[in-house]
Amino acid sequence: MDNQTLQKRVEAISLESFGRPFRHQATFNSRLRTTGGRYRLADHNLDFNPRMAELPEFDQIIKHELVHYHLHLTHRGYQHRDADFKALLKAVGGSRYAPRLEGNRRSIKRWRYECSSGHIIERQRRFDTRRYRCGRCGGRLTLLNPQEN
Known part of the structure; x- marks a missing residue:
């Protein structure tokens, strides 16, 4: 068209x-x-x-x-x-919202961390593991590979 x-x-x-x-x-x-x-x-x-x-x-x-x-x-x-x-x-009879297009969705990068007790923590933003601890147990965090959703 x-x-x-x-x-x-x-x-x-x-x-x-x-x-x-x-x-x-x-x-x-x-x-x-x-x-x-x-x-x-x-x-x-x-x-x-x-x-x-x-x-x-x-x-x-x-x-x-x-x-x-x-x-x-x-x-x-x-x-x-x-x-x-x-x-x-x-x-x-108009539409209130535009329909979703295929391929319009971007994958979100997630940063995965593991604490010394084995808890897995996922975040959208990377942070310094020397400054922060696990919120559940207070253990040290290590960065794992980022996961794509």
């Missing part, structure tokens, strides 16, 4: 679901990673994540951004926490 097809799709969904025209630009923005789309307050344009364009929930993502768009232009509560936003989103 290219930007012209996206523009036509957004305009069609706007007329169909909201009964109002979409008069600004809708484009793909490849810098978006975890979000499905973005409504820009300054120029009223919409950006969409191109990796989510092939998902079956993409129309719901478009509706979500159009809810921001139409509420902001009518001077009503357009933020996620506002009652106007929640009510209109539910009425048009």
Whole structure:
């Protein structure tokens, strides 16, 4: 899907679901990673994540951004926490959250320590074993190999 097809799709969904025209630009923005789309307050344009364009929930993502768009232009509560936003989103059938993409998850590095009594301690941050002791028994700690989750 290219930007012209996206523009036509957004305009069609706007007329169909909201009964109002979409008069600004809708484009793909490849810098978006975890979000499905973005409504820009300054120029009223919409950006969409191109990796989510092939998902079956993409129309719901478009509706979500159009809810921001139409509420902001009518001077009503357009933020996620506002009652106007929640009510209109539910009425048009938009998605509240963007779906998770496969491969978007990074593995977390964990540092494993073992105390002299055999307790295993896992931490996300490395620390100096000369300064700290085991919280259970007070034994000395030694660093084991970091584990990838």
